[in-house]
Amino acid sequence: MWNAQRCRLKKQEYISCGVQEHPWRKAQYFQFRPARQSDPVLHVCHNHSPSSKQCNLTVPMRQTIFKTLWEHVCQQARHDAESSNVPITPVAILGGDFNCTDTNWGQCLLATVDTEATRRTIRQCYSEPTRQHHGDTAIVCNAIALQEDSHWGKHYPRNGKPPPFTDDHEVVIVPVLLKRPFSVSD
Numbered sequence: 001m002w003n004a005q006r007c008r009l010k011k012q013e014y015i016s017c018g019v020q021e022h023p024w025r026k027a028q029y030f031q032f033r034p035a036r037q038s039d040p041v042l043h044v045c046h047n048h049s050p051s052s053k054q055c056n057l058t059v060p061m062r063q064t065i066f067k068t069l070w071e072h073v074c075q076q077a078r079h080d081a082e083s084s085n086v087p088i089t090p091v092a093i094l095g096g097d098f099n100c101t102d103t104n105w106g107q108c109l110l111a112t113v114d115t116e117a118t119r120r121t122i123r124q125c126y127s128e129p130t131r132q133h134h135g136d137t138a139i140v141c142n143a144i145a146l147q148e149d150s151h152w153g154k155h156y157p158r159n160g161k162p163p164p165f166t167d168d169h170e171v172v173i174v175p176v177l178l179k180r181p182f183s184v185s186d
Helices: 059-080 103-112 113-118
Strands: 007-016 026-034 042-048 091-097 123-125 137-141
Touching: 007 059, 026 059, 042 059, 059 091, 059 103, 059 113, 103 113, 103 123
Parallel strands: 042 091
Antiparallel strands: 007 026, 026 042, 091 137, 123 137
16 A cells, blocks of 8 residues: 555566575565655565464574565665665565564574665564564664554454454554655765
8 A cells, every 4th residue: 555646656576585495485576666756765575474384484484585585675776776876775664474573583684684784774563562463563674664553454353344364464554754764974
């Protein structure tokens, strides 16, 4: 969902999550161009990485997925900024079902320390502060983001209607200000 008056969808594609033993793991990549040219491009990766007894999602797999998606975002940002000397610090939201606990997210960030210079700020947003499912999070890089409770998903009945999702998830809403929380010269 987005405001088409403020952001225009420039690019969309399915990309590999980089897990060799699970080539079917893919993510949606979206690139939004803001109406104001001075605002940064917004990169969004929507991932679905189920984990079950039959198909366990290990910590190294989570790290590979995060690193692969972040490198794709940086590659796209580099492509957009080829003519400028601006350091690559893309504004990005990585969300969907990463099935990551707070500890898993920390492990993913530690495993990508070589890309730390491209991630000046990190903000984690949840479906609600008292999360009922650890997969319902989003990571926002290099932008100002706020926490907003969605109250929409598996654990919120809708007047006798069936749950809106087939698995155990809640919607994560990410209000983001498309301004970098730091100056480029920092």
